[in-house]
Amino acid sequence: MGFFTRLRNEWLGLRGSLRTLRLITPIAKNPxxxxxxxxxxxxxRNGDREALISERERFTYRQLDERANRYARWARAQGVGKGDVVALLMLNRPEYVAIWLGITRAGGAVALLNTNLSGASLAHCINIVTPKAVIAGQELAGVLGTARPMLTNGPAVWMFGDADGSDPRLDTLIEEFSAESIPAGERPPITIEDKALFIYTSGTTGMPKAANINHYRLMAMTHGYCGVMNVKPDDRMYDCLPMYHSNGGVLAVGAPLVGGATVVIREKxxxxxxxxxxxxxxxxLVFYIGELCRYLVNTPVSPSEAKHRVRAFCGNGLRPDIWAEFKTRFRIPEILEWYAATEGNVAILNFDGTEGAVGRIAKWAERRFVVKIVRFDVETEQPVRGPDGRCIECEPGEVGEVVGQIVNDPNKPANRFEGYADRAATEKKILRDAFAPGDAWFRTGDLMKKDEYGYFFFVDRIGDTFRWKGENVSTSEVAEAINTFPGIKETNVYGVNLKGRDGRAGMAAVVTDGQPLDLIGLREHMEQHxxxxARPLFLRIQPEIEVTGTFKQKKVELVKEGFDPAVVPDAIWFNSPETKRFERLDDEMYRRIQDCEIRL
Structure with missing residues (x-):
């Protein structure tokens, strides 16, 4: 990297960082x-300026604020107060924002449920936050129905829209509540320490975990990314990401609203x-995840791609192999790539557009944002400790796990780790006595390397969890679901690489009871559970599954063999999206998949 390039990058990083810190720093001083x-x-301030737009509905700033007041009064009428939880299961739309904005205004916390979940997984997500109520969009009434028999705390269910009529309709009742501003004397005493949202993350193992997003973090996310993107009132954000995630539901919406801009919401x-x-x-403006960018690169040329006025793409996961092509083909002036965990205290930003880097922490900021990469043992899935029992920081270019120092200082709330609804899950993410007695660090579960200039580059997720279609897939959860199907004795789930596609596709190696496997029934079973x-694209039927001396399933060789029928000695079946059946995989089908002729 040349001297002038480094000078330019330092300036861009400093400018972006100061712009962001200017909006974040006052938060802790005004709790x-x-x-x-x-x-x-x-x-x-913004009155009748457009705030949220979609094909379904539009809200000006005044209308969105009034709508939030109605939901705040509705929540209080249901007995929702400070610390109580309401779960929200709804597809992307402006109403989604009005609901969580109003309920948090009443002092409640809102659990943003993944709309792809059903059955036991969805029930688990609801149960762990013990909500007083669940709000569901009418399109998802059937999905909620698969989880209702397993709900343990008996929350009231409210339907937004006309479903089967058995649940009260919130969309009609809400009009009965006043849209006027809530008097100061009636407002709950909320501070930045209180819970605001629960956003679910799969983590590295097991069922989804509910990450606690307190009001400080909500303020930091909305105001901070307003600074990151340098949002202006004449900006218009395109948001097509799921609103149950941080990117689509908080950053892509909240940051533009802080800047007085407009957000265009697409359902999918x-x-x-x-x-x-x-x-x-x-x-x-556009908010992205890496898979979105790859999908766009793989589409035919569109006349519209040369007519846009997009000035910046902001997001994470843009991989180096398509970075230059994406930026050049679509003429994107600025790419703002960053790395952060929904629940964690590690945030790294790439303000200067260095290709492939997830971000950089400048020397002047290292004492405020203490992030290290520590040596990691892949076998034990634990950081390596030296003779003195302390962790070892990686040298430039060396791959290790990223960790962020946890500091419980009221003046440094960004360095805290608020954890999950489950205390045991919270403790598993903390690395203790890493560099000094009594210190604590947040384990990101991500492997990275850092170059000589301080840029961070993402390498991989730790453990068995793999990423597909923008979601983390827990191998243990998938295996447990498949194991409940009649005729299957044991299942080993892992991810395999496909050419030209981000993430890894699911593959399951199964051992049967010796009888012919009902593949039609298995596919239906996976759709239900x-x-x-998370549904495996490939199925490998084995006579037995190899295990280690401690009875852990071996995956390394399976991952290496992948789904190539010329390499794998066992029968492989492909969960075809074209025929909606498990089809026996042969050389020609393998070629079509690898050449991206089959849409997945």
């Missing part, structure tokens, strides 16, 4: 200023319609 009521001030991402939408809505992204 009673929380986003639900800060937005009231924002709405007063479509590569085919993407650029037509961006041009039609005259968008200037697993979300779409």
């Amino acid at each position: 009673t200023r929380v986003f639900p009521y800060v937005f009231e001030e924002i709405a007063q 991402f479509s590569a085919r319609d993407f650029w037509d939408d961006v041009v039609r809505w005259d968008c200037t 697993l979300p779409d992204y």
Whole structure:
């Protein structure tokens, strides 16, 4: 890297960091200023400017604020107060924001449920936050129905829209509540320490965990990324990411609102319609995940892709192999790649566009944001400790696990780790006595390396969990679901690489009871018990599954063999999206998959 390039990058990093810190630093000094009521001030400034737009509905700033007041009063009427939880199961739409904004204004916390889950997984996500109520969009009434028999705390269920009529309708009742501002004397005493949202993350093993997003983190996310993107009132954000995730539901919405801009919400991402939408809505900002960018690169040329006014793409997961092509083909002036964990205290930003880097922490910021990469043992899945019992920081270019120092200082809330609803799950993410007696560090579960200039580069996730379609897939959860199907004795789940596609596709090696396996029934079983992204694309039927001396399933050789029928000695079946059946995989089908001729 040349001297002038380094100088330019230092300037861009400094400018972006200072712009962001200017908005974040005052948060801790004003602990009673929380986003639900800060937005009231924002709405007063912006009045009839458009805030949220979709094909379904539109809200100006004033209308969104008034809508939130109705939901706040509804929540209080249901007995929801400070610390109580309401779970939300709804597809992308402006109403989604109004609901969580209003309930948090009443002092409650909102659990944003993954709309791809069903059955036991969905029930688990609801049960671990013990909500007083569940709000579901009418389109998801059937999905909620698969979980209701397993709900343990008996929450009230409210339906938004006309489903089967057995549950009260929130969309009609809400109109009965006042839209007027809530008087100061009736507002709950919320501070930045209180819970605001629960956002679910798969973690590295087991069922999804509910990450605690307190009001400080909500303020930092919305205000911080307003600074990151340098949002202006004439900006228009295109948001097609799931709103139950941090990216689509908080950052892509909250940051533009803080800046007085407009957010265009699409119910679901479509590569085919993407650029037509961006041009039609005259968008200037886009929030992305890496898979979205790859899908766009793989689409045919669209006339609209050359007509847009997008000035910046902001997000994470843009892989180095498509970075340059994506930026050049679609003429993107600025890519703001970053890395952060929903629940963690590690945040790294790439303000200067260095290709492939997830971010950099400048020398002047290292004492405030203490992030290290420590040597890691892949076999034990634990950081390596030296003779003195302490962890060892990686040298430049050396791969290790990223950890962030946990500091429980009221003046440094960004360095805290708020954890999950489950205390045991929280403790598993903490690395103790790493560099000094009594210290604590947040384990990201991600492997990275850092170059000589301080840029971080993502390498892989730790453990068995793999990523597909933008979601983390827990191998143990998938295996447990498949094992309940009649005729299957044991299942070993892992991820395999496919050419030209981000993440890894699911593959399951199974041992049967010796009888012919009902593949039609198995596919239906997986549809009932697993979300779409977690259903294995490939099925390998083995006589037995190899285990270690401690009876742990061996995966390394299976991953290496993949799904190539020329290499694998066992029968392989492909969960075909074209025929919606398990098809016997042969050389020609393998070629079509690898050449991206079959859409997955």
